[in-house]
Amino acid sequence: MTAVLAFLGRNTLGFFRYLGGIYDLSAKAAYWAFVAPFKGRYVKWGNAIHQMVAAGVDSIPIVSLISLFIGIVLGLQGAYQLAKFGATYFVTALVGVSMTRELGPLITAIVIAGRSGSAFAAELGTMKVSEEIDALEAMGLDSVRYLVVPKYLAMLVMMPCLTLISDLAGILGGALFEMAQLDKTFAMCLSATQDALVMRDITTGLIKSLVFGLIITKIGCYEGFSVRGGAEGVGKATTSSVVISIFLIILADVIFTAIFYFTN
């Protein structure tokens, strides 16, 4: 019994320590990104742009391809159900709304968590192990300012962009299926999508993508900074950064979807 309590207590403490660590890191990053520039200590835009290319631009092919496939699959599954009611006309609406509100941001976030979140953890973890982070601090350069803030800014800019690309690719995938199977023209698909979508569908998706971007950066960087021990530690941090961020992304997705649903 005491063992169970001790186990629970230790894990609860560990959980809160983790939260505290993430809060500290986020507060520092927010300071260097939004407060310090007004004190004449500017953001390292060079690094940020480098990160935007690595995390954003280089992810465009994989995000578009996956979203295209998801669009096709949505079209197929939607048509399978809607055909029973003779309502295949609504397949376009189904694809458009689910991509923009839900799957575009989610798919993008999961791909980026696997691609960039893990890269953040591995990069910072390796730097930690090889004393590079200590060396930065020893020079009086703030590691959060140099290493974390550029990643935050890159993600805040690139996640919405990638999500829009994913939305478009998904809608295109749905349209491809409809043109092949349901004898629609591309123009019909476009106008049906335009009819079905309202601005709110897209904006809620973009808000989600910003939150997901924050989660990926926070977890990736925090895991990287907390690496202990050599290469094995880096591997562990990389794995747990992906697992934890995907979990938190889906949790946040539930919360935000509920909020958007009830405030409609």
Next chain:
Amino acid sequence: MANDYEGPMIRVSDLVTHYGDRRILNHVNLDFPAGETMVILGGSGTGKSTLLRHIMRLEMPTSGKIFIKGQDICPMSEDRFNQVRRKIGMLFQSAALFNSMTIEENVALPLRELTQLEDSTIRIMTRIKLDLVGLNGFENYMPSQLSGGMKKRAGLARALAMDPEILLFDEPSAGLDPITAAGIDSLILKLKLAFRMTIVVVTHEMASAFMIADRITVMDRGEVIATGTPEEIRNSQQPRVLQFLNRIPEGDQVDAQEYLRSLTED
């Protein structure tokens, strides 16, 4: 920092520190006189590197104080300590070069970020520092293309970039062959003669310690067990110092009772 400061450059006073429950440093008191080379000698795990990390404030002590030029660094704000840090250079055990940058960019980084100097000036200063450590012509190499000894030299050039008053070395000869290690030692000697810097070297290499030191401190199990000139240390009669100097392995005379007890204990 006041320039007319007369006392020891670094003073460590009653420093205690723990990793978790394990005590690493146990009431360490040590003065580092200005302009002298102090070698901290001790086996692995005796807390000598930890002491160095505390002087750089990479770690915070459980209790005790560290004064640099008479100022206690522990309660200082980050900004103020960064001002102090600029006058301290540190060479890490693994050299800790930034692997994504060339050697020149590595050395130039502190100048670029912490000073308002022109790019052309920074370029010249970087070349001078690289020249000083014998890495002329390696400006555009990446750290991964250099040998261990060259990485250390590059790390040293970076530590020297801001013309520090204090230079800290963490195991400068670790992982190097004897000849390369001797090369690093003679580089330290050269720097010591050329600039009046306060140098602290943490090492377990006795030969290099006696070659470069003005003063030697021997540490064991988180405690300072002897401190003095190389002569005094060489003639010391303290058993633990003798054990270290004569390279007698730990635990030669095991008490049989004690050993059995340690096996059966929970």
